[in-house]
Amino acid sequence: MLSVEEAIAAVLEGAGPLGAERTGLSDLPGRIAAEDVKAQMTQPPFAASAMDGYAVRFDDVAVGAQLRVIGEAPAGNPFKGKIAKGEAVRIFTGGAVPDGADHVVIQEDVTREGDIIAVKDAQESPRNIRAAGIDFRHGDILAKKGDRLHEIHGALFAAANIAEVSVCRRPKVAIFSNGDELKEPGAELAPGEIINSNHYALCAMIRSWGGEAVYLGCAPDSEDDIRDFFRRGAEADVIIPVGGASVGDYDYVKSAFAKEGGEIRFAKVAVRPGKPTWCGRLDDARVIGLPGNPASAIVTAALFVQPLVRRLAGEAWSAPFLKARLTAPVEANGGRESYLRAQEKDGAIAPSPNQDSSLLLPFAAANALIRRPVNAPALRDGDDVEFVRLR
Missing domain, CATH: 2.40.340.10 (MoeA, C-terminal, domain IV)
Structure with missing residues (x-):
């Protein structure tokens, strides 16, 4: 019977990222970057106004100064000329600052009649301009290889003109329950039957760790039926049978696993709850058998399934x-x-x-x-x- 540390080490033996795939920006949260993500443009790409007002030369805006408005620069439609002494361009938030301007005087600080503005409030220093590249520049690393991506990364990458990124493939985890007494929610229960609930927690936990959880259903207490469930999970990276792993007369999961050609790595762990937890390999799939009791299943999933899923998903993870x-x-x-x-x-x-x-x-x-x-x-x-x- 292995210790918890020995069992975790056995589960993780040889485990590593499953390879990379490219994905769009709507599928990033929880994924692991498979390579550095570099900005494809500078943001902002030009000096932009931070306020609605007038683009001017700071040297021209003493209190009482009058300037002639020679054009405007709304967002997306830059003014094409250059500001000279005594001139101003009406500008709006996000608009490109015209050549020659080094300050935006906000509209509340001036009065305007026709094409003439008069400065009524003192301007302490050049301001209200966002310099090109103050967020990031072309080629900057926005996320490093191995970073766990989250909800904001989609917006960040989009702002850098990135449409898709390379991420580690999600491990596919197939789960099935076992037990004649188990029925799905909503069923009418006969005496001795109970509701099958563990897979709802396990699937959600696996998704939160970066895996793709697939519930195969509930296998009856029959070696042949259980063997069929193992075959149905053959394309998965990890197979998790829940229940049927103890020493009772109707616990057939490990014997069905053996008849399918599976190799057991360990059969018990010195942990409470969860002693019947076991681990093995079936062809290319890793198998972690969890106990059927709810607390045992959830605790052992957190201890043994979590590190495996995170490692396969590309995360450098150790027991936290x-x-x-x-x-x-x-x-x-x-x-x-x-x-x-x-x-x-x-x-x-x-x-x-x-x-x-x-x-x-x-x-x-x-x-x-x-x-x-x-x-x-x-x-x-x-x-x-x-x-x-x-x-």
């Missing part, structure tokens, strides 16, 4: 064991590394009151898992603990 200060005591731990659902905020963390592995409700409020090492002593309010962020 962070530190926080307890706001309530925790009991001593036993012979398996344990993870307690908890709420963390601003470096303070409180364990959920009920840690039963069948319960989902505590996860609705929990955003972290407190890590309790093997045989860890009891801790008091104010002690430091390690934790893994859930969301």
Whole structure:
């Protein structure tokens, strides 16, 4: 039985980015840049007015000075001439500043009659002009290879005249449940049946880590049926069977996996909850079997599926064991590394009151898992603990 660190290392053995693909700007959030993204233009590409007013020579705008308006420069339609001494060009926000101008006097600081403006307020220094390239210049690196892209990158790349970028391919993760007792939401339940819920959390978690989650359905308690589900997931990069991994008389997942030609890497992990977690390979697909209990499935997905999905998606990722200060005591731990659902905020963390592995409700409020090492002593309010962020 492996430790958590040994299991993570085994899961990640040989794992790396799956290759690159080009994508449009609407599909960037959560993707990993496969190469440096360089600006294809300077932004802004010209000196632009930051205000509505008049483009002038600063030396000409003493209080009381009068200037002749010789044209205008709305956004997108630059004035084609050059401003000389005593001249001004009516300009609007975003308009290109004409040659010869080094200042925009705002319209509130002048009076105008016909083509003549008079400066009524003192101008302290040249201003109200955005210089060309103050945001970025052609060739600047806007995102580095390996960066995780987010919602703003689409607008940034578009402003740099980039229509598509090279990103790491999302790993395809196929999930299936197992158990005759499981029914989908909305079903009428017979005695002994329960609702199949784990895959909703797992699919959402996998997408948030940069993977493409595909739910295959629920396999009955039959080796032949389970083998068919493994075959249906054969094109995936990762296959995640949920449930059927313990030692009961109706736990057929690992035997079906073996008959399909799968090779088990490890069969148990010294972790609570989640001891039956297992890992293997089936042809080119990596397989991580998760327990069926809701808490066990979610905890072990965060510990073992998360690093694999992130690594395959191109992220340089290692288990994020962070530190926080307890706001309530925790009991001593036993012979398996344990993870307690908890709420963390601003470096303070409180364990959920009920840690039963069948319960989902505590996860609705929990955003972290407190890590309790093997045989860890009891801790008091104010002690430091390690934790893994859930969301």
